[in-house]
Amino acid sequence: MNSLIKALTGLLPLLSGLTLSSAYAADEPYEYDPELGEEINEVCAGCHGEYGQGGKEGEYPRLAGLPDAFIATQLHLFRDRKRPNMAMVEYVDERQMPDKEIADVARYISGIKLKTKLPPADENDPDFDAYARLLESRQLMQIPLAQGDVQKGEKLYQKECASCHGKQGDGDHKKAVPMVAGQYTNYLWRQVEKYRNKVRIHDPEDPEDDELLSDFTDAELGDMFAYLSTLDD
Numbered sequence: 485m486n487s488l489i490k491a492l493t494g495l496l497p498l499l500s501g502l503t504l505s506s507a508y509a510a511d512e513p514y515e516y517d518p519e520l521g522e523e524i525n526e527v528c529a530g531c532h533g534e535y536g537q538g539g540k541e542g543e544y545p546r547l548a549g550l551p552d553a554f555i556a557t558q559l560h561l562f563r564d565r566k567r568p569n570m571a572m573v574e575y576v577d578e579r580q581m582p583d584k585e586i587a588d589v590a591r592y593i594s595g596i597k598l599k600t601k602l603p604p605a606d607e608n609d610p611d612f613d614a615y616a617r618l619l620e621s622r623q624l625m626q627i628p629l630a631q632g633d634v635q636k637g638e639k640l641y642q643k644e645c646a647s648c649h650g651k652q653g654d655g656d657h658k659k660a661v662p663m664v665a666g667q668y669t670n671y672l673w674r675q676v677e678k679y680r681n682k683v684r685i686h687d688p689e690d691p692e693d694d695e696l697l698s699d700f701t702d703a704e705l706g707d708m709f710a711y712l713s714t715l716d717d
């Protein structure tokens with residue numbers, strides 16, 4: 485009996501790969517499949533890194549720890565071509581990425597926790613394993629310090645952004661707000677441009693009144709990003 489169940493669950497990823505996304509509606513009972521999530525993440529890893537740590541200085545954003553609802557929403561936007569992403573479009577069409585798979589990979593990546601510091605190591609220790617150390621260093625969340633007035637940035641950030649993005653910049657999982665600390669500064673700047681040009685919508689609940697990021701000068705945003713870049717230390 486057990487082996488039958490195993491054989492059947494082994495088939496699930498295959499089957500779900502074949503079903504059309506319309507077969508899965510949000511109100512259907514959804515059962516998280518971590519193995520499928522991990523498997524799909526191998527595709528994402530080519531750009532975003534195996535641990536969702538991002539890469540190429542923010543050309544690929546960090547994904548680890550983003551709220552799963554935020555990740556899923558962005559994948560839907562990419563798939564529906566409502567948020568342009570040339571790099572990803574071929575990976576997220578309906579055939580390759582039905583809703584169930586979006587939900588699984590989003591939850592898997594959301595659950596990855598990156599450390600902010602490596603534990604101390606002694607390179608002269610005979611057991612020191614340089615390769616293991618290298619792998620570990622790739623799982624670190626460390627954003628290079630950005631230039632700007634950190635104190636001014638902190639004040640502005642806490643007043644204008646923290647209510648949604650969190651006091652520590654770590655986002656809000658319940659409300660699907662992404663973290664802005666631990667994210668590449670270059671990436672944040674690119675997104676600011678997109679919101680200002682209305683390529684992305686910052687506040688989906690009030691898209692008509694979506695001027696928030698246009699209300700700040702580049703210098704003010706630079707100060708806020710400088711502050712955010714200190715939060716992973």
Ligand code: HEC
Pocket residue numbers: 524525527528529530531532543544545546547550554555556558559568569571572575589590593662674
């Ligand atoms: C070929 C490279 C590539 C692959 C493969 C890829 N991505 Fe991306 N992804 C990108 C790029 C580039 C961006 C940034 C686009 C931008 O600047 O707006 C991005 C952005 C994202 C974002 C938005 C993050 C944010 O904070 O705004 C999410 C979520 C995401 N990718 C998830 C995934 C998942 C999940 C997979 C695997 C199913 C995946 N990506 C595969 C290149 C890739």
Ligand code: HEC
Pocket residue numbers: 545557641644645646647648649660661662663664667672673675676684685686687688696697700708
């Ligand atoms: C009313 C709540 C709210 C406030 C206030 C707010 N944000 Fe956001 N922010 C969001 C939401 C929700 C998203 C995700 C929107 C989407 O789907 O693109 C977001 C996304 C972002 C992103 C893109 C991050 C990514 O990973 O793609 C940046 C950058 C950002 N906000 C900066 C700011 C800054 C800077 C401030 C303060 C000046 C601010 N936000 C204030 C709700 C808010």
